[in-house]
Structures are given as structure tokens and as C-alpha cells.
Amino acid sequence: MRKHKDEEGIMESKESSKKRFYFKWPWNVVVYIVLAVSLRIFAIPVILLIMRWNKKQQPDGPEEGYCLHRTRGRLSGLILAGIFFLAGGVFLCFFFMGLSLPEETARLDEEMRLVYRLSPFLGGGAAAVGIFLAYRSLRDALVPEKSSLAQSIRRQLPYPDEAPPVKELFAMVDQDLKQNGQWCGKMGIGKEWVLGDEVSFIPRIRGVFSREERHTSHSGGRTRVTYIYEVWIVDDRRQRQVTSLKSRQELEEAIDCLRRQAPAAVFGLYDSKEYRDLVYAEDDMEQYAQERAYQQRKAEYEERETSYRVL
Structure with a gap:
């Protein structure tokens, strides 16, 4: 047998x-x-x-x-x-x-x-x-x-000027996505990396914001409607990585997946008060307070996860 x-x-x-x-x-x-x-x-x-x-x-x-x-x-x-x-x-x-x-x-x-x-x-x-x-x-x-993709990966590293060759950079992201990747349209979300129009390192994510807009234009007696679906990711250095998606479903799936992978990050709408507070914080004390709040949320989440595993 x-x-x-x-x-x-x-x-x-x-x-x-x-x-x-x-x-x-x-x-x-x-x-x-x-x-x-x-x-x-x-x-x-x-x-x-x-x-x-x-x-x-x-x-x-x-x-x-x-x-x-x-x-x-x-x-x-x-x-x-x-x-x-x-x-x-x-x-x-x-x-x-x-x-x-x-x-x-x-x-x-x-x-x-x-x-x-x-x-x-x-x-x-x-x-x-x-x-x-x-x-x-x-x-x-x-x-x-x-390429702009390789540059975005380097920017996520602690020392971008000392980044390994592009083959190793791509291999880090590819391996994570192959083993853990969940795909929402063209956006791939792993345990450590997010691959969209740019690349984000999940431990550095501090904010995730959805942009859904409807634009109407008139020309020649015709009305044209254009929809924008974007995911805006803000990291711990206030750098933004933007990915355009095709539909509301892809946008919602991407946001839900990112909530699971980066639960301590701030989630909201593009150009909301939460978005502006995070992106345009210039005062060192304000940035320190935001980072401290993030670390507290992260610690609370990890503590809950540990208690669930024990139970």
C-alpha cells in the first residue's frame, strides 16, 4: 500500500x-x-x-x-x-x-x-x-x-546606501509572498512585505488609508465617470507608498488584509484628520507621541495574542 x-x-x-x-x-x-x-x-x-x-x-x-x-x-x-x-x-x-x-x-x-x-x-x-x-x-x-521598485525596497531598509544587490532585494520580497502572500488585485501582502506599485515593509507601517473617489467630466455632450481606488501606506518616516487598484472590492480586501498584518497601525480615509496628523507631523514631540502610541497598541495586541494562545 x-x-x-x-x-x-x-x-x-x-x-x-x-x-x-x-x-x-x-x-x-x-x-x-x-x-x-x-x-x-x-x-x-x-x-x-x-x-x-x-x-x-x-x-x-x-x-x-x-x-x-x-x-x-x-x-x-x-x-x-x-x-x-x-x-x-x-x-x-x-x-x-x-x-x-x-x-x-x-x-x-x-x-x-x-x-x-x-x-x-x-x-x-x-x-x-x-x-x-x-x-x-x-x-x-x-x-x-x-527601477522605482528597487528604490522603494532600499528606502525601507535601515541603511539604504548599504543595501544588498537587487537580486537579493527582490528575493526577500518574493520569498515572503510565495510562502505567505495574499493577493488583492495586483497588491500582494505577506507577513513582512507588501508589493504594490511600490514596496512597504510591514513592521514599518504606521498608517493605512483608503482613497475612493468618483470624478465626473463633461465633454461633447457626453458624461464620463472615473473612479479612483487607492491604498495609501505611511511608514515610520512619513514616507508614503501608493497603490492603485481596479475596484472597491479589491480596495476593501486589501484594507482588511492589512488590518490583520499591521493591527497596531492607524487606519482611516485618505485626507482625513488621522491621515493629516500622521503625515504632516513636523514637531519632534508630536512624532514621539505618535510612535509611543503605536508601540503601546502593538504591545497590547501582542499581549492579547499571547493570552489567546495560552487559552
């Missing part, structure tokens, strides 16, 4: 160890670019299907690790950079066409004439933003040691 179970275990391990087919880095990016160039807008559903397939073929998380996968995903910022480049090119073309056709420029109405006068500044500004977004996306994806 035992031998039979061992054989079953061996068979299961062999099946689980079978290589799954999916597009690895950087071939996935190459495939996306080829599809985008050849199919244009019709490539979007195909790319989404491939991304879903790749994720399904990696049930234990990305092979390269959560952090490196997140930095490489910043290449999607090139889409926004391309939009700014396109807008900048349109404004600059409009300006130079006006220089070559002054009689047409003279026929413009007051509103369009104002746009024409501002077009070189609007075009140059849009192009500059596009260059910045493209640089940041390529830097994060191709040079992970200089």
Missing part, C-alpha cells in the same frame, strides 16, 4: 514537473510588438489572450519572481508614452504648417488661433512627457537595479 502511494506521488511530481509552454521574457514582448505592428488595434484581444495564457501556465507565480515580473511589466508605459509623442507631433505639425501657410493661419477663428499660438509649447511639453515616460519604462524593465 505504501509502495503504491509512493508511486502515485512520483507520478504526480513528474506531471507537475512537466514543462508548461508559455512565452518567456523577452520573447513575450517581441510577440506583442509583432502583433501590434501587424494587426494594429485588432491585436489587443489576441495579446490579452496570450497574457492570460502565460499567467495560467504559471500557477505558482512568475518564474522570474514577482518583483522582476512587476518591473518588466512597466514596459506597458510605452503605450502612454507613444500617445504623448503622437499628441506632441500633432501640435508641432499644426504649428509648422501654419508657418508655411500664413494665409490659412489668418483665416482661423480666435479659439483656433489661440491653440495655434500655444501649439509649440503644448507639442514640446507633450513630447517631453513622452520622453520621460519612455525613459522610466525602459529603465525599470531593462535596468531593474535602478
Whole structure:
């Protein structure tokens, strides 16, 4: 009987160890670019299907690790950079066409004439933003040691200037999330680390605040509604780590999970009195009082946990 179970275990391990087919880095990016160039807008559903397939073929998380996968995903910022480049090119073309056709420029109405006068500044500004977004996306994806994610991990360490190489930094977060991670949308919460748009070290968390806003805009007779769902984490040095989520459910799940992992922290709403008191405390005595209150809450929580275990 035992031998039979061992054989079953061996068979299961062999099946689980079978290589799954999916597009690895950087071939996935190459495939996306080829599809985008050849199919244009019709490539979007195909790319989404491939991304879903790749994720399904990696049930234990990305092979390269959560952090490196997140930095490489910043290449999607090139889409926004391309939009700014396109807008900048349109404004600059409009300006130079006006220089070559002054009689047409003279026929413009007051509103369009104002746009024409501002077009070189609007075009140059849009192009500059596009260059910045493209640089940041390529830097994060191709040079992970200089990425904003790696910088946020270093800032959480006692001595950021003496931080280990980026491979070890990412491994600390990846290992915690792989063993203890709970996922609320793109936010992963472990026992020690929180991975969102930035990284937070849970023992340093002093405040967690939710931001849920509804913005309405009107243009061309149409009404557009935009929702903002964000988690704002404040650490013991008043540094803030902000993560944007997709839905209210993801936001509520993230807050509930953080309550369990950092119960002594202050919880509330973004821009509330609790938030402003914590973030904008400049007086040393006020900061000392806040830290002392945190340590007292932490001690009380640990004492309750110990008594529950004894019972």
C-alpha cells in the first residue's frame, strides 16, 4: 500500500514537473510588438489572450519572481508614452504648417488661433512627457537595479546606501509572498512585505488609508465617470507608498488584509484628520507621541495574542 502511494506521488511530481509552454521574457514582448505592428488595434484581444495564457501556465507565480515580473511589466508605459509623442507631433505639425501657410493661419477663428499660438509649447511639453515616460519604462524593465521598485525596497531598509544587490532585494520580497502572500488585485501582502506599485515593509507601517473617489467630466455632450481606488501606506518616516487598484472590492480586501498584518497601525480615509496628523507631523514631540502610541497598541495586541494562545 505504501509502495503504491509512493508511486502515485512520483507520478504526480513528474506531471507537475512537466514543462508548461508559455512565452518567456523577452520573447513575450517581441510577440506583442509583432502583433501590434501587424494587426494594429485588432491585436489587443489576441495579446490579452496570450497574457492570460502565460499567467495560467504559471500557477505558482512568475518564474522570474514577482518583483522582476512587476518591473518588466512597466514596459506597458510605452503605450502612454507613444500617445504623448503622437499628441506632441500633432501640435508641432499644426504649428509648422501654419508657418508655411500664413494665409490659412489668418483665416482661423480666435479659439483656433489661440491653440495655434500655444501649439509649440503644448507639442514640446507633450513630447517631453513622452520622453520621460519612455525613459522610466525602459529603465525599470531593462535596468531593474535602478527601477522605482528597487528604490522603494532600499528606502525601507535601515541603511539604504548599504543595501544588498537587487537580486537579493527582490528575493526577500518574493520569498515572503510565495510562502505567505495574499493577493488583492495586483497588491500582494505577506507577513513582512507588501508589493504594490511600490514596496512597504510591514513592521514599518504606521498608517493605512483608503482613497475612493468618483470624478465626473463633461465633454461633447457626453458624461464620463472615473473612479479612483487607492491604498495609501505611511511608514515610520512619513514616507508614503501608493497603490492603485481596479475596484472597491479589491480596495476593501486589501484594507482588511492589512488590518490583520499591521493591527497596531492607524487606519482611516485618505485626507482625513488621522491621515493629516500622521503625515504632516513636523514637531519632534508630536512624532514621539505618535510612535509611543503605536508601540503601546502593538504591545497590547501582542499581549492579547499571547493570552489567546495560552487559552
